[in-house]
Amino acid sequence: MICRSRSVRDALSQPGIRALLLLVALVSLYALYGSRYFYRDPLSIFFSEEHGFDRFYSATRQAEADEFIDAALANPDSAQQQLGKSGTHPQICAVFITVGRDMEGRQYIDSAVGSFLANMSRAEREATHLKIFFADVPDPNTQHKSYAKLAEGGIADEVFSYPSTLSSQNKDRKIKELMEFAKDRQNKHALERKTVYDYAYALDRCVQTTDAPYIALLEGDILLADGWAARTLMNLRTIEKMMQDPRRRNPERGQVEPGVSNTWLYLRLFNQERSFGWSGGTGFRSNNIHIISVAVSIPLLLVLLLARRQLPRHLSRHLDRWTLLVVCGVAVPLFIWLFYASGKASLIGSPAGVREEFFGCCNQALVYNRAHAGALAEYMTKASERASPGRSDMLPKQFAWDRGLARVSAYPMLAQHSGRVSAIDTSNDEAKRVWSMAFENLKPYKLAGDHVRDVRALFGDEAVEEMRKQWSLG
Structure with a gap:
């Protein structure tokens, strides 16, 4: 027993062993921290399938939304008196695109x-x-299931469908064609033709019936944050100022570098963390981690060797060859790998602001520049005529690329994808992964304060006072 304890003490007296134990302790603490704070980042090794999609702010917002819609539909006159309708010259024409889903309860x-x-x-x-x-x-x-109550509820400025708006001369033919596209649920390209045409039709409807300078296309399975409209209008002001920068120039085909074009296609209100990870995965050779490790370890080793020569003996003995091996050969590569494997969204996130951004997933919530909306609607209508049309979220990107148009995102994101039952036969598992963890971090009290500030900046103090009266009555 005495010999064993002496062996342990001798081992612990070795600088290399102590360095290794310290490394194990640090990595263990970091793993505990990562498991607690990075578990919702889908590109992190700490991501949790069980809790990664837990609802925080979206649960609060859905409760507010459901309470409002139930009250508004139960008493349309009261809702009309409280909010009114759109003015004759709106700033944003917003269209929700929806199809019925086979699901229990509320659509x-x-x-x-x-x-x-x-x-x-x-x-x-x-x-x-x-x-x-x-x-x-x-x-x-x-x-x-929701058509009748929303059509009769009077809360929207227009509720429309293909039967109610297609011209009489081609209505029957077009509806029959769209029915064929929607009927074969196993034919991905047929479904794409339907969704692309839906998107183009909704965009064109705003162009034809309003003079709004901005057109928001919103999928029917999202949630919008408190104050989304005022914040979006403020962000649109920022974009218009960005485009007036004299350093910008006329768009050119294929020019997608930020800061080039002086006109823009859309503002993104939703994005997912899967879209802005590091360029590689979590493997050790991804993101050139092995090269970075060598580039860091060699200079560090030289510095430590030089320090060992300069330090007094009682200090330099702590930098023996085993300690140097642990530090430069194990700790440096391990920490660099942990940095990338922890997830970009977790470590860096997306700072608040408006900026050009050419990546991003999906078209859950995009606000289009009217100047290009008509041309985009025509472009997507023609795409829907092809046997393989492409996806409704990728076609606007290609349109922007071909014309050198800027694509802009504003953070924090103001929309969340809440759908789990897909309308186009996407698996429920994949549907739930179209998700913004940053949206779940939004704080209701901060959003409420920002909402008041933005309304005051846009419409003045009288609008704020009227809003507060509405809230007190509600």
């Missing part, structure tokens, strides 16, 4: 529209024209 579109309107001021409502597009064919009244 996603109910909560989506509720989140659009909940806590909105009358001034914001006058600045936003709200449309709901029921894209079911042949008859949304029988295919979509």
Whole structure:
């Protein structure tokens, strides 16, 4: 027993062993920290399938949205008196695109529209024209559980469908064609043709029926944050100022570098963390971690060798060859790998602000520049005629690339994808992964304060006072 304890003490007296134990302790503490704080980052080794998609702010916002929509539909006159409708010259024409889903309980579109309107001021409502597009064919009244109540509720400026808006001369032919696209659920390209045409049709509807300078296309399974409208209008002001910078120039085909074009296509209100990870995965050779490790370890080793020669003997003995091996051969590569493997979104995140950004997933919530909306609608309509049209979220990117148009994102993100039951046969598992963990970090009290500030900046003190009266009555 004495010999064993002496052996342990002798081992612990070795600098290399102590360095290795310290390394194990540090990595263990970091692993505990990462498991606690990085578990919602899908590109992190600490990501948790069980809790990565836990709802925080979205649960609060959905409760607000559902409470509002239920009250508004139960008493349309009261909702009309409180909020009113769009003005004659709205700033944003917003269209929700929805199709009926085979799901129990409330349809996603109910909560989506509720989140659009909940806590909105009358001034914001006058600045936003709200449309709901029921894209079911042949008859949304029988295919979509929410059609009748939203059409009759009077809370939107327009509720429309293919049967109600297609011209009489080609209505039957087009509805039959769209029915064929939607019927074969195993034919991915046929479904794409339908969704691409839906998107183009909704975009064109805003162009044809309003003079709004901005057009928001919103999928029917999202939630919008409190104050989304005022914050979006503020962000749009920022974009217009960005485009007036004299250093910018006319767009050129394929020019996608930030700061080049002086016109823009869309503002992104939703993005997912899967879209802005490091360029590689979590393997040791991804992101050139092995090269970076060598580039860091060699200079560090030289510095430590020089220090060992300069330090007094009682200090330099702590830098023996085993300690140097642990530090430069194990610790440096391990910590560099942990940096990348922890996840870019977890470690760096997305600072608040408006900036050009050419990556991003999905078209859950995009605000388009009217100057290009008509051309984009025509472009997507033509794409829908092809056997393989492409995806409705990728075509606008290609359109922007071809014309040298800027694509812009504003942080924090103001929309969350809440759908789990897909309308286009995406698996439920994949549907849930279209998710913004940053949205879940939003704080209701801060959003409320920012909402008041933005309304004051846009519409003045009177609008704020009226908004507070609305809240007190609500």
